[in-house]
Amino acid sequence: MSAIEKHTIAVLVDNEPGILARVVGLFSGRGYNIESLTVTETDRANSLSRITVVTSGTPMIVEQIKAQLSRLVPVHAVRDLSAEGPHVERELALIKVAGTGEKRIESLRLADIFRARVIDSTIESFVFEMTGSTEKLNAFINLMVPLGLVDVSRTGVVAISRGAARF
Amino acid sequence: MATEQMAGAEMIIKALGDQGVDVVFGYPGGAVLPIYDALFKQNHLRHILVRHEQGAVHAAEGYARSTGKVGVVLVTSGPGATNAVTGLTDALMDSVPLVCLTGQVPTHLIGNDAFQEADTTGITRPCTKHNYLVKDVNDLARILHEAFHVARTGRPGPVVVDLPKDVLFALGTYRGPETVQHKTYRPQVTPDAARIDEAVALIAAAKRPVFYGGGGIINSGPRACALFAELVRITGYPCTLTLMGLGALPASERQFLGMVGMHGTYEANLAMHGCDLMIAVGSRFDDRVTGRLNAFSPHSKKIHIDIDPSSINKNVRVDVPLVSDAGNALEAILAGLKARRFKPNQEALAAWWKEIEGWRARDCLAYVGTDKVIKPQYAIERLYQLTRGRDIYVTTEVGQHQMWAAQFFKFEQPCHWMTSGGLGTMGYGLPAAVGVQIAHPDALVVDIAGEASILMNIQEMSTACQYRLPVKIFILNNQYMGMVRQWQELMHGGRYSESYSAALPDFVKLAEAFGAVGLRATRPEDVDRVIKEMLAVDKAVIVDVAVDEHENCFPMIPSGAAHNEMLLGPEDKKAAGPVSEEGMVLV
Numbered sequence: 227m228s229a230i231e232k233h234t235i236a237v238l239v240d241n242e243p244g245i246l247a248r249v250v251g252l253f254s255g256r257g258y259n260i261e262s263l264t265v266t267e268t269d270r271a272n273s274l275s276r277i278t279v280v281t282s283g284t285p286m287i288v289e290q291i292k293a294q295l296s297r298l299v300p301v302h303a304v305r306d307l308s309a310e311g312p313h314v315e316r317e318l319a320l321i322k323v324a325g326t327g328e329k330r331i332e333s334l335r336l337a338d339i340f341r342a343r344v345i346d347s348t349i350e351s352f353v354f355e356m357t358g359s360t361e362k363l364n365a366f367i368n369l370m371v372p373l374g375l376v377d378v379s380r381t382g383v384v385a386i387s388r389g390a391a392r393f
Numbered sequence: 394m395a396t397e398q399m400a401g402a403e404m405i406i407k408a409l410g411d412q413g414v415d416v417v418f419g420y421p422g423g424a425v426l427p428i429y430d431a432l433f434k435q436n437h438l439r440h441i442l443v444r445h446e447q448g449a450v451h452a453a454e455g456y457a458r459s460t461g462k463v464g465v466v467l468v469t470s471g472p473g474a475t476n477a478v479t480g481l482t483d484a485l486m487d488s489v490p491l492v493c494l495t496g497q498v499p500t501h502l503i504g505n506d507a508f509q510e511a512d513t514t515g516i517t518r519p520c521t522k523h524n525y526l527v528k529d530v531n532d533l534a535r536i537l538h539e540a541f542h543v544a545r546t547g548r549p550g551p552v553v554v555d556l557p558k559d560v561l562f563a564l565g566t567y568r569g570p571e572t573v574q575h576k577t578y579r580p581q582v583t584p585d586a587a588r589i590d591e592a593v594a595l596i597a598a599a600k601r602p603v604f605y606g607g608g609g610i611i612n613s614g615p616r617a618c619a620l621f622a623e624l625v626r627i628t629g630y631p632c633t634l635t636l637m638g639l640g641a642l643p644a645s646e647r648q649f650l651g652m653v654g655m656h657g658t659y660e661a662n663l664a665m666h667g668c669d670l671m672i673a674v675g676s677r678f679d680d681r682v683t684g685r686l687n688a689f690s691p692h693s694k695k696i697h698i699d700i701d702p703s704s705i706n707k708n709v710r711v712d713v714p715l716v717s718d719a720g721n722a723l724e725a726i727l728a729g730l731k732a733r734r735f736k737p738n739q740e741a742l743a744a745w746w747k748e749i750e751g752w753r754a755r756d757c758l759a760y761v762g763t764d765k766v767i768k769p770q771y772a773i774e775r776l777y778q779l780t781r782g783r784d785i786y787v788t789t790e791v792g793q794h795q796m797w798a799a800q801f802f803k804f805e806q807p808c809h810w811m812t813s814g815g816l817g818t819m820g821y822g823l824p825a826a827v828g829v830q831i832a833h834p835d836a837l838v839v840d841i842a843g844e845a846s847i848l849m850n851i852q853e854m855s856t857a858c859q860y861r862l863p864v865k866i867f868i869l870n871n872q873y874m875g876m877v878r879q880w881q882e883l884m885h886g887g888r889y890s891e892s893y894s895a896a897l898p899d900f901v902k903l904a905e906a907f908g909a910v911g912l913r914a915t916r917p918e919d920v921d922r923v924i925k926e927m928l929a930v931d932k933a934v935i936v937d938v939a940v941d942e943h944e945n946c947f948p949m950i951p952s953g954a955a956h957n958e959m960l961l962g963p964e965d966k967k968a969a970g971p972v973s974e975e976g977m978v979l980v
């Protein structure tokens with residue numbers, strides 16, 4: 227058995243009804259893994275959406291995933307960012323922490339170190355906004371657990387290739 | 394370009410006409426009444442009324458596969474659409490080009506659990522190549538033309554167009570097919586030149602090569618079949634075909650080794666196992682072909698020509714992938730071989746053929762004849778012999794009879810053999826025969842059937858009789874779901890759980906009840922007589938051939954076994970021992 231690899235794949239699709247169901251159905255129907263998936267329209271004029279999906283599998287499975295995605299009729303292009311050279315990945319999280327006293331102050335101090343912003347506060351709670359790699363978000367969220375973490379909302383990974391090249 | 398205003402329902406008739414459609418297989422209902430009304434008012438488009446929507450789809454498949462054209466289906470919303478699902482899945486698995494128009498409740502009721510509402514695009518998404526829900530009549534013409542384009546190009550497949558009833562009434566602008574260009578869909582149909590060079594070099598250097606052709610050659614068309622035959626001949630290399638590929642090379646060709654796979658011939662499977670170069674053309678390394686994957690053709694380089702990139706490296710890693718239309722790739726390979734003045738390595742090839750002839754001499758399809766009961770193989774052999782020279786199309790149901798038909802019927806041309814390969818749909822053969830006969834009114838169309846399968850779509854006898862279609866249903870009646878019984882014998886200790894065909898109808902009387910002719914053979918000497926009688930009648934006929942109940946289909950690669958672990962007959966079964974644990978879980 228070959229090793230399982232994690233791949234970040236970008237898919238440019240026609241923004242039409244049912245396209246997300248097609249992509250998600252492909253993954254569930256064929257037993258592929260979705261670690262995260264984000265989608266929104268990125269080109270209004272041409273009505274195009276961009277899907278970023280993080281998946282994992284053996285090299286043969288990842289190759290299949292790309293071939294199967296390309297086969298969907300409304301798909302314009304599929305790029306395996308992990309395989310095609312340098313790229314950047316970011317994720318955004320909203321993190322709600324409730325508490326008072328020393329814990330509250332500690333959460334704020336850590337937020338500062340991690341460059342998280344406070345976007346809502348009450349006397350007993352903060353909502354932090356934070357962008358970064360999945361690992362950085364995980365680290366911050368783990369630190370918040372003992373300090374009163376109550377809720378997390380994350381976007382999943384978005385990614386883009388480095389340099390001047392187009393999709 | 395002139396644009397015209399018309400109602401959605403009329404637009405559909407117009408678009409079908411512009412797409413060259415002359416026949417639609419369908420069944421009416423509330424949601425599609427406007428289309429049926431438009432059909433009523435015209436006379437260039439023929440509608441064939443089936444008796445079940447599954448039958449409509451299989452009939453359209455039979456039509457499509459015997460003509461190379463797109464088959465068209467028209468069904469109503471809700472149950473009409475859900476009844477079509479098995480046929481759509483069948484067409485997807487076997488790459489059959491279809492456009493299926495489904496009625497839908499009016500747009501403002503969608504999502505309301507309205508009467509006869511079903512989420513048709515949701516249900517059919519995984520069983521179509523693509524599907525559409527038309528919400529605006531001004532998109533209708535474009536979508537219909539796109540649907541035909543998607544269905545017939547690239548790897549062909551079924552496309553559903555879901556049509557809310559209000560869209561059928563609404564007035565809109567019609568556009569002709571020439572105005573439509575799909576935004577994204579561009580299948581790759583020409584091969585990469587560098588890859589062709591690699592393939593040519595491998596083919597030229599091969600010592601133990603084998604061609605492994607599939608249904609993709611037939612889908613590509615007569616040109617691809619001719620080029621394939623030419624390549625096989627100029628190389629002198631042996632060739633095997635898949636169940637779907639039968640007819641891509643004339644079966645009488647010396648170089649044809651017979652079918653490959655689970656019930657393929659000894660020589661074909663051993664050639665696949667022992668080759669040093671496998672040239673796969675329009676075949677997809679399906680599990681019925683490969684047997685145990687980690688033992689599949691262990692010492693060969695592999696070239697794989699396929700129009701569908703997702704078929705390449707799916708099950709088996711290949712050395713030279715060629716994403717292309719089969720015809721274009723074969724043409725390029727032939728040109729490449731000619732350019733380098735290709736001469737096969739005669740010495741190596743002679744040694745390879747000698748080995749193959751040794752396997753051939755085992756005569757793996759031989760069976761023990763008797764004058765007491767009709768052997769199913771004998772019945773098919775006689776059917777083949779007594780129909781030679783006729784323009785004959787064969788469809789099948791699914792089971793042992795299907796495999797015997799594939800083994801014993803010899804196909805000299807493509808598009809004359811229609812069987813449900815990928816999905817294995819019992820009930821395919823009769824409606825498919827209806828579709829074939831509609832396309833070829835003067836041809837002889839025979840459905841080689843099992844007594845269990847035929848009951849799954851027996852209602853289509855009524856369709857055959859309504860349109861005076863002289864389809865011949867040749868039932869190998871072994872009183873068992875024979876293929877199920879065979880597996881139970883092999884893997885489940887002979888516990889024949891629910892595989893006996895109890896309470897069968899009298900097929901002769903059943904034929905008569907439909908207004909067809911019924912015939913029966915119970916002894917070997919009856920066989921020729923009933924076949925001749927069947928051929929003499931210009932009506933639908935059901936022939937009930939009572940065959941040996943206990944006969945099993947050999948050769949067989951038991952599931953989980955490799956090509957070189959075939960069972961040639963009942964004796965091998967005892968010697969081989971029980972099926973492996975991994976094999977038991979396989980289908």
Ligand SMILES: Cc1ncc(C[n+]2csc(CCOP(=O)(O)OP(=O)(O)O)c2C)c(N)n1
Pocket residue numbers: 790791792793794795817818819820842843844845846847869871873874875876877
């Ligand atoms: C719709 C459907 N249901 C179940 C099966 C499983 N199955 C495969 S072969 C078979 C038995 C077919 O019996 P019959 O038509 O009598 O053919 P025989 O094998 O006896 O020649 C069954 C039940 C199937 N292929 N299709």
Ligand SMILES: [Mg+2]
Pocket residue numbers: 792843844845869870871872873874875
């Ligand atoms: Mg039977």
